[in-house]
Structures are given as C-alpha cells and as structure tokens.
Amino acid sequence: GIITEKFKIAEVKVKEQEAEITRLNKTVLTLEQTRTTLQLKYSDILQKYEREKDHFALVKEKLRTKAKNYKLQYEKENSALINKSVILEEEAAVLKLQVNKEESWRKTSEQSY
Numbered sequence: 001g002i003i004t005e006k007f008k009i010a011e012v013k014v015k016e017q018e019a020e021i022t023r024l025n026k027t028v029l030t031l032e033q034t035r036t037t038l039q040l041k042y043s044d045i046l047q048k049y050e051r052e053k054d055h056f057a058l059v060k061e062k063l064r065t066k067a068k069n070y071k072l073q074y075e076k077e078n079s080a081l082i083n084k085s086v087i088l089e090e091e092a093a094v095l096k097l098q099v100n101k102e103e104s105w106r107k108t109s110e111q112s113y
Contacts, residue, residue, distance in 0.1 A: 003109045007102070007106055010098075010102045010105075013098070014095070014098065014099060014102070017091070017095050017098070018095070020091070021088065021091060021092065021095065024084065024087070024088050024091070025088065027084060028081060028084050028085065028088065031077055031080055031081040031084060032081060034077050035074060035077045035078055035081060038070055038073055038074040038077060039074060041070050042067060042070040042071055042074055045063060045066050045067040045070055046067055048063055049063040049064060049067060
C-alpha cells in the first residue's frame with residue numbers, strides 16, 4: 001500500500017543519490033588526473049627554466065610566466081578537488097542519514113503491522 005509505495009520512492013531516491021555520488025567520484029578522479037598532469041607539466045617547465053636560465057632574458061621570462069600559470073592552474077584544480085572531496089563527504093553523510101532514517105522508518109512501519 002502507501003508504505004510500500006513510499007519505500008519504493010525512497011529506494012529510487014537512494015539509487016539516484018548513489019548515481020550522483022558515482023558521477024562525483026568520476027569527477028574527482030578526473031580532477032586528480034588533471035592535477036597529476038599539471039604537476040608533471042609544472043615540473044617540466046621548471047626543469048626547462050633551470051636549463052635555459054643562463055640564456056636570453058626573454059626566454060627566461062616566458063618560461064617563468066608559464067611556470068606561474070601552471071602553478072596557478074594546479075592550485076585552482078587542487079582547490080576544486082578539495083572542495084569536491086568536502087562536498088562528497090557531506091553528501092555521503094546526508095545519504096547515510098537518509099538511509100538510516102529510511103531503515104528506521106521501514107522497521108517502525110513493519111512493527112506496526
């Protein structure tokens with residue numbers, strides 16, 4: 001009846017939220033891969049800078065600017081990754097509470113029959 005219907009709706013909501021968590025986890029993974037790529041690029045730029053530093057001032061300045069840009073990009077991605085992690089933790093906590101509430105509600109409704 002109504003209780004079964006409500007439970008089915010709750011199950012659908014939990015599945016939707018689990019799908020959203022999976023999607024967010026994929027986003028976090030992508031951000032981690034991007035961060036790794038940016039770290040490698042940043043490191044590579046700094047190595048090139050060290051090799052070229054005795055050469056023309058213009059080349060040196062261009063590489064320094066690139067290194068700064070990669071560092072800023074890395075920091076931005078890292079910050080986004082940290083923010084996503086916090087959001088995921090919060091959403092996981094909310095999901096856990098909702099699942100516990102649904103379980104509790106289901107047990108209570110089963111006992112009333």
